[in-house]
Amino acid sequence: MSSSPDLCFWVVYTGTAVFDLLLPGDSRSLKTKRSYVRPIVAALRRLEISVAEVGALDLHRRAEIGVAVVAAEPRHVQAILDSCEKLITRRPEVELLSVHRRLHGDDH
Numbered sequence: 001m002s003s004s005p006d007l008c009f010w011v012v013y014t015g016t017a018v019f020d021l022l023l024p025g026d027s028r029s030l031k032t033k034r035s036y037v038r039p040i041v042a043a044l045r046r047l048e049i050s051v052a053e054v055g056a057l058d059l060h061r062r063a064e065i066g067v068a069v070v071a072a073e074p075r076h077v078q079a080i081l082d083s084c085e086k087l088i089t090r091r092p093e094v095e096l097l098s099v100h101r102r103l104h105g106d107d108h
Helices: 030-045 074-089
Strands: 013-022 050-055 062-071 095-104
Touching (some): 030 074
Antiparallel strands (some): 013 062, 013 095, 050 062
16 A cells, blocks of 8 residues: 555544542442432533443442543643543532543654
């Protein structure tokens, strides 16, 4: 296959983050846990990202929510992940224990 001078190669950046959350003390059942996690997941989805509960599935007072972002610029990925973190920290009913971020791209 010969290369053409008209070919453009695009770089795509992906970013992921996992948010480890402590839920309120009244979260003593999986049903109650879902009542806290579901609105957070729905709010994150409004940012047009992929989001799911990814860990601590059997623990009533803990939740791990994972997000994934795809963009053409690494700063855009970082900005969206920042928005996700702000959204979660503004929720008074949960405590953000930790965040693990990763950025992937040609130069990362």
